[in-house]
Amino acid sequence: GENVEQHPSTLSVQEGDSAVIKCTYSDSASNYFPWYKQELGKGPQLIIDIRSNVGEKKDQRIAVTLNKTAKHFSLHITETQPEDSAVYFCAANPSGSYIPTFGRGTSLIVHP
Amino acid sequence: DAGVTQSPTHLIKTRGQQVTLRCSPKSGHDTVSWYQQALGQGPQFIFQYYEEEERQRGNFPDRFSGHQFPNYSSELNVNALLLGDSALYLCASSFGSQQETQYFGPGTRLLVL
Numbered sequence: 001g002e003n004v005e006q007h008p009s010t011l012s013v014q015e016g017d018s019a020v021i022k023c024t025y026s027d028s029a030s031n032y033f034p035w036y037k038q039e040l041g042k043g044p045q046l047i048i049d050i051r052s053n054v055g056e057k058k059d060q061r062i063a064v065t066l067n068k069t070a071k072h073f074s075l076h077i078t079e080t081q082p083e084d085s086a087v088y089f090c091a092a093n094p095s096g097s098y099i100p101t102f103g104r105g106t107s108l109i110v111h112p
Numbered sequence: 113d114a115g116v117t118q119s120p121t122h123l124i125k126t127r128g129q130q131v132t133l134r135c136s137p138k139s140g141h142d143t144v145s146w147y148q149q150a151l152g153q154g155p156q157f158i159f160q161y162y163e164e165e166e167r168q169r170g171n172f173p174d175r176f177s178g179h180q181f182p183n184y185s186s187e188l189n190v191n192a193l194l195l196g197d198s199a200l201y202l203c204a205s206s207f208g209s210q211q212e213t214q215y216f217g218p219g220t221r222l223l224v225l
Contacts, residue, residue, distance in 0.1 A: 006154075032212045043116075043202050043216035044155065089154050098211040099145070099168060102154030 002027040004092050006103025014111050019080050021106045023090035024072040032093035033073050034100060035064060039086045047088075048075070080110045114139055116205050116217035124223045125193050133188045133220045137205030143167075144186040145214060146178060147202040155202055155216075161186050190222075198224045 003026040013019050025033075031052035036044035050057045050064045050073065057064050061080075066073040077084055087107050091100035117136045125131050137144050143162045147155035157170035161180035180186045184205075190197055200221050204214040 034213070036216070041218075043218045046213065046215060049213065091154075093212045097168075098143070098206065099157050099160065099170075100212070100214070102156075104154050105152070 002030060002092055002094050002101040004090060004101050004103040006090050006106060008106060009104065010107045010109070012109045012111065013080055015080060015082060017080055019077045019084070019108055019110075021075045021088055021090065021108070022072060023074070023092075023103050024070075025092040025101075026071070027092070027094045028068075028071060029095040030092040031095045032100075033064070033066060034091050034093075035075050036089045036091065036102075037086045038089065038105075044089060077108075080108075082110050082112050084108060085110045116141075116203055116215055118201075118203050118217040118220050120220060121218070122221045122223075124225065126225050127193055127195060129193050129224075130189065130191045131193060131222060133190075133201050133203075133222075134185065135188070135203030135205075135217060136185045137203075138207075138215050141205035141207040141215070142184050143206045143211055144180055144184065145204045145206070146186070146188045147204065147216075148172070149200040149202055149219070151199075158188070193224045195224050198222060 006023045034049040038044045063076040087105045090103045145160040146158040149155045159169040164180045175191045200219040202219045203217045206214045
């Protein structure tokens with residue numbers, strides 16, 4: 001089955017800095033990669049996703065990049081704000097599967 | 113547009129008891145998936161329901177069962193509760209040709225004593 005590794009487990013940045021979270025996956029057939037943000041006491045919220053036929057996708061301050069050859073993908077957050085503080089999860093869906101395999105999460109702390 | 117809703121928000125049970133958790137999918141969605149999230153971990157897939165049938169199941173024992181109703185809402189039942197079942201239980205819904213795009217509810221926090 002699919003295995004997703006996520007690093008770092010904790011990331012502390014100053015407001016206005018950029019933050020990068022990296023994930024690797026094992027199944028080369030995976031073709032859908034969502035990212036979720038989970039705030040304390042809430043369920044995960046989909047913030048951006050990318051499919052395997054695209055190398056990069058941006059949405060305002062958030063971007064995701066995908067390297068299929070190396071089987072890794074990354075989340076980039078620019079101009080971080082305190083409200084970006086949360087746990088971020090990457091996930092990967094194998095081809096033909098509707099079920100994502102999640103990484104262990106990254107706790108992002110943005111200091112004012 | 114109502115998102116995914118779950119009830120109850122919190123629940124305390126004792127070992128050996130049974131529990132039922134409920135989920136209403138996002139408006140227009142027809143598929144419901146259930147996940148267990150232990151503290152400090154990512155969500156682990158339990159099972160998925162589509163057209164009132166279990167379509168796929170993760171690596172969870174038969175103590176975990178579910179049901180989907182004609183209105184697409186769903187229940188998760190856990191029998192013979194163990195201390196290790198304490199977790200946040202998440203429901204996610206999706207629709208049609210974009211089944212892989214899942215939207216999560218706020219979860220039910222279950223504590224087993």
